[in-house]
Amino acid sequence: MRPRRDGDESVLTPRWPHRANLGQGAVSVLERKGVSAFRYRVGDPADYVFTVDIYGYRDHAHPHRHVGWWRFELPAGQGDAQIHLDFDPVRQESVSISVNGETLTRVDSWHNPDYCFDPLGDLQLVFRDREGEIRRSETTLLKFFDRDIIRGFYDRQYASEGYTPPDDQPFLWLLHEYKKGRLRRLFDKHIPAGGLALDVGCGRSLFSEIDADFPFKVVAGDLEYVGVRTRAGEVPEQLWAVFDADRLPFADQQFDALFAGEIIEHMPDVGVTLTEWRRVLKPGGVVIVTTPNRERLLAVADRRERPYSEDHLSELSYRELSGPLLRDAGLTFVEQSCLYLELWLTDLWSNDPTDDHLQTHGNRTSNVWLMKRLFGWGRFLPWLSLGMIIVGRRK
Structure with missing residues (x-):
């Protein structure tokens, strides 16, 4: 049977012991700031690489549709955490994680300072093994309630071909x-x-x-x-x-x-x-x-x-x-x-x-x-x- 998750493109490996489960529903980003809660259960940080990735909605092409990735080490065991988002502007500090009120140290990151936001985006929690293979990921929807983002999106639409479908797709x-x-x-x-x-x-x-x-x-x-x-x-x-x-x-x-x-x-x-x-x-x-x-x-x-x-x-x-x-x-x-x-x-x-x-x-x-x-x-x-x-x- 197909495993179910809140977001698109969920990747599950049954025996992979490390996991993070996002809360229900989309994340509202107001004035380019937002918070998302998740629960985690992890073992030794030496056994996994955990990142928060932000992409365009259902378009995960790197680098132009990739806002960035931010790597963290979660405390061993299980617990509740919060992801704090601040894209004004996009920078190294745009994504942080707190557990029990304490901010985790960021291990590494990459970000795209020229990213053009759309009204919707994807937030992914990704676990990789030490060889870089994705072993588990979960995605939730980001909704950017920002008039400048909305206006920018339509300006790009009007400047391009708009919404006209191809002739062979009726x-x-x-x-x-x-x-x-x-x-x-x-x-x-x-x-x-x-x-x-x-x-x-x-x-x-x-x-x-x-x-x-x-x-x-x-x-x-x-x-x-x-x-x-x-x-x-x-x-x-x-x-x-x-x-x-x-x-x-x-x-x-x-x-x-x-x-x-x-x-x-x-x-x-x-x-x-x-x-x-x-x-x-x-x-x-x-x-x-x-x-x-x-x-x-x-x-x-x-x-x-x-x-x-x-x-x-x-x-x-x-x-x-x-x-x-x-x-x-x-x-x-x-x-x-x-x-x-x-x-x-x-x-x-x-x-x-x-x-x-x-x-x-x-x-x-x-x-x-x-x-x-x-x-x-x-x-x-x-x-x-x-x-x-x-x-x-x-x-």
Whole structure:
């Protein structure tokens, strides 16, 4: 049977006596500082090499995706320890370990002072033997709640090729097209003729991509000025603006609808963001949210948090978004139109992370027929779907 751990790429050797087990859940890094607890059981320090390694999320290429490694000797026996992180800036002292209130001596380290942080990263605890072979490792997720890191990530995305998938990997493109069809029906159903809709974190704006002659006006906005200016020239029928999705420059009760397409998972504080969105809605106005499902079937099968992208700080579950999060923000759940079930799972019984075949090795044109069949199945088991479309209404 496959051994389970909190992080990806766990490596276990049954007879290896030295171990360290991370606490449950991701580690929040605020203002580039954070703390993670772990339990350990080790023998003679002469028998092992123990390091804390920090990488990019699911990208452990050395050196450009490697923040650094820090080597320590743990006290013989078993106990509880804390890892203290401080990446302001990245330096030799960025990682330290304390046991019973005492800071351990750092044996050795290497760090990458030019590392460009993404909103997500991986923290690894690694045991090697004296020949340098990895005998045991465990990984947990780091979440960097830092606006400069988030802005830097998107600046790099806009400067490169962005999110466009290769032509020979049709899954994301087909899912996007299917989602546009579902959204068009929801827009027609819930946004009144002559009304005013706000598209937050719009990118190219799905309203304009759907290319429909909607009977309502759209105000679309994003953080990136050049992209907004370009789209304003291409789609003059819409109004365009530059603003933060959680700091809206609009008066209370101004809009009949608010659409947030794949944006809420990037927000540092989801509750504050939903409350801000409710503020600008008229009584009875609707919010339509699309976002990945943190508890999608793949993540449930893998028994670990598996953010869909390295910039998804706040992925939510269907249970959370359709229930308490909406209610606490003063919104009521109206309906869902969730997307896709990851039914073709691979590596369920190996040491490798579980994956969905149709999004990895099976992401090719010969499987398009199966992808299209599975896109609609998320509506029947929304709590396990890959992508969520949730409609809420202001009370």
